[in-house]
Amino acid sequence: MTAPHRRPLIAGNWKMNGTLKEAADLVNALVKDLGSPSHEVIVAPPFTALTVVGELLKKSPIKLSAQDMHWENSGAFTGEVSGAMLKDAGCHAVILGHSERRRMFGDTDGVVQKKLKAALAQKLVPIVCIGETLEERESQRTFKVLETQVKGALTGFAPSDLSTVVLAYEPVWAIGTGKTATPDQAQEAHLFVRKQVAGLYGDALAQGMRILYGGSVTPENVDTLMAQPDVDGALVGGASLKPIGFLRIVNFKSPAAH
Ligand code: 13P
Secondary structure (H helix, E strand, O other): OOOOOOOOEEEEEOOOOOOHHHHHHHHHHHHHHHOOOOOEEEEEOOHHHHHHHHHHOOOOOOEEEEOOOEOOOOOOOOOOOEHHHHHHOOOOEEEEOOHHHHHHOOOOHHHHHHHHHHHHHOOOEEEEEEOOOHHHHHOOOHHHHHHHHHHHHHOOOOHHHHOOOEEEEOOHHHOOOOOOOOHHHHHHHHHHHHHHHHHHHOHHHHHHOEEEEEOOOOOOOHHHHHOOOOOOEEEEOHHHHOHHHHHHHHOOOOHHHO
16 A cells, blocks of 8 residues: 555546547546545546536546646647646646657657646646556566656656656556556556656655556456555556446555555
8 A cells, every 4th residue: 555645646547538528427427426535536538628527527526637738838839738728728637658649649758858847837747657568578678668768757857846746657568458567567667666766856755756557457456556555546548437437446445444
């Protein structure tokens, strides 16, 4: 179980899914049955649904996140959305450097770093994603990849700048595949990532930073993942589109709570 000073966070990444009606139906179902969770809960709908979902979340503890942003505030960047616009639309957080963006849309570590800086300037909570591919894992390069991604995204800041940052370890081979990392694999990677952050910015920042696990998280596997000491929450894709399953994930059962 996560350390007591790191509040568990469950975030749903809806990816490119949902008409306005589907988004409203999903969020209404979550709000209706959520109650008062002791954990922090975030949903990240597609851009088009942000304001609709934000409106419906107004009296709820669930917070709103976007799935990406541009690093400039405004200008000639056709098709892009800025952090200032996300803030204006009611966002609390933004996902950055998701592996789907890295793989399909050219988000390099340098791009992620620029976006991180812009998100922090807008006082958005950045959820920075990292994670190795299957090929990298099988060729024993997992730690090297994680080190490069953590350093690439997080260098060039003061420790105090980064106090709100959340990291999400999402092994690419576990995303949308039904092949979840084992609790031991997740713990090993999270501990390694925390040590990298400590090496860059000291133990205090690293101990306070929440590291989420993402990749085929389900109601069936969330409890054992969350039982790991360095797993501070989950970034949920497919299972976040079904209200009952997502609420079960939000209300994961931790051994320490008994
Ligand atoms: P799945 O939960 O569908 O594997 O997706 C994980 C993810 O990419 C969350 O950002």
